[in-house]
Amino acid sequence: MNPPDRQPPPEAIAWLAQPELAELWTVVRARLERNGLQISGSIGLTGLDAPSREALSLLLGRRIGSPDTAVRLADLDTRLRAGAVGRGLADTVRLLGGPLTDRPAARSAAQARRTDLWASVSASLAASPLADEDWAHQWLADVRRTGTAARLPAEAAKDLLQQAIQLLGLLRAAGDPGPQFRGRGELATLVTGTAHGLDDDTLLSRLVLRGLALALGAPLPGDAAGRRDLWRLAAVAPDEVSSTVLTYGLRPVGDGWRERALRERADHHAETHLTLRDLRSLDLAVPACTRVHICENPQVVEAAAATGCGAGLVCTSGSAATVVLELLDALAAAGCEFAYHGDFDWPGIALANRIVQRYRARPWRMAASDYEHLAAHTRTQGSPPLPLSGTPVDALWDPGLRPAMAALDLALHEESALHLLLADLA
Structure with a gap:
């Protein structure tokens, strides 16, 4: 018998590791871990093919003739100790497959x-x-x-x-x-x-x-x-300055310096980033039924400012974070009406659904016909096509938009419609 600190012969380990005995060791490992590593009881093996029965017969020293058989762990332990491996059952399983976990002890x-x-x-x-x-x-x-x-x-x-x-x-x-x-x-x-x-x-x-x-x-x-x-x-001031919403052309009628500053920036065609702290201090009263356009991409705001457009704009910057929604909530409470444009891709339609539903916003060049027109315009410009990705989404405002997009399989970002949007904002 091999001393416990000496490795068994490699050929003995290789014989035990043959594929024909793989199921045996899998079942034995599970039983030992469930038993708290105790060598007791029996395991059942089913559906053994002829090579597996032959290997198991040699290992146990008795003929295994049936595809289904039971093996006593104590008998297997005795055979392993007396054989070339010279180790008990638990040590042999560790040699073949790594450490054993005493699951009852672990629990x-x-x-x-x-x-x-x-x-x-x-x-x-x-x-x-x-x-x-x-x-x-x-x-x-x-x-x-x-x-x-x-x-x-x-x-x-x-x-x-x-x-x-x-x-x-x-x-x-x-x-x-x-x-x-x-x-x-x-x-x-x-x-x-x-x-x-x-x-x-x-x-x-x-x-x-x-x-x-x-x-x-x-x-x-x-x-x-x-x-x-x-x-x-709880007397804790939350962070209200790190997140901002990009705006342009807002003209609140209040007399405070913040309201005057917004009007002055609008007069000079300058965009403005507002923080949550700004929104808490601003009086966003506006003339009744003031229309505010909502876009998804900051480039729309940049282009509107560069060309001196006069309409008010709020940019969601892709995801409509909390600060964006707080501004839109305040403008809605002041009586504003909204028109929304975003990307023609599935995430863009999902975001548009949220804005349209929450604020009753009017879709702004977001119909199926607008999509098809922009797709044709993009092709004539020779722009590389960008396939749609993600889960298709129905548009709340136009049941024809989803099938039109699915048919063309073309994602159109807001920049593709920039010439049309600027004409509307002017």
């Missing part, structure tokens, strides 16, 4: 780590300024019940929840407003070490907002605007 260890996680987090809550707040204990129970942190490794989940408790404690959201932070980034840096630790797409941000909603008796926000409002209620 027990994972459960122990989870038990330690919740004990540690509960202790952190008990030692925090939130210890006597019923909402805080309800929050932690909700987090545990919903499995919000369950997909993380236990240590990562523990760090995350302790950071959330620290943040909620700093905010003293149960009634004592605590210090006014200059911004969410400052608060995030204080607790996480990075200014992006509380960005909207982080799990930490979602956990803290869930706690704030319970503490303040506010609904859990479902969109970016609601999240910003909840941060403000």
Whole structure:
């Protein structure tokens, strides 16, 4: 028999690794891992062909004549120890296929780590300024019940929840407003070490907002605007300057310096980038039924400004981010009417559907006939064709647009219609 620290002969390992025994080792590995690596019980093999039965007969030292047979693990273990391999069953399976996992032990260890996680987090809550707040204990129970942190490794989940408790404690959201932070980034840096630790797409941000909603008796926000409002209620200033919406030719009638600045820029045919902070301070009152054109591509705004067009424009810049929708919401509340143009591709039609449906916008050169005219114009210019990609989308305003686009299989970006759009804006 080979000593345990010596490798078995390569030819013995090669014989055991033959394809005819592959199913045996697959079933044995699964059974051992399920058994906690115990050499007990039997496995069943079915549908064995003649070469597999012959190899198994040689391995077990008994004839296997049926395609279906049972193998006792203890017998297989004995044969392997006595043979050229000189190793027990578990060691042989490791040699052939890599480490074995003791699944019952792994489950027990994972459960122990989870038990330690919740004990540690509960202790952190008990030692925090939130210890006597019923909402805080309800929050932690909700987090545990919903499995919000369950997909993380236990240590990562523990760090995350302790950071959330620290943040909620700093905010003293149960009634004592605590210090006014200059911004969410400052608060995030204080607790996480990075200014992006509380960005909207982080799990930490979602956990803290869930706690704030319970503490303040506010609904859990479902969109970016609601999240910003909840941060403000907790005396945290959200980031309102990094995202902007590109505009041109807006002429609000208010007497404030911001309104005057917009009118002056419109007079000088200058585009304007507005932040969320600008929108909070602007009075966007306009004459009744003012028409505002909406485009998808910034090049339309650039060309309109360069040629001195007089119409008002708002650019979605492709995706209509929150700041875009907030501006359009404000203009709609002021009584504006909208006309929309975007790309003739499937994402462009999906975005157009959103704008048309939300604001009752009039499609602006977005009919099937417009598409076919632009396609012909593009061909005469010799532009390389760009095939459509993605999932086809029905246009809410023209049931003929989708089949027209599918028939030509040609994506047309907004720049292809620029000469027509500028003529309309003039």
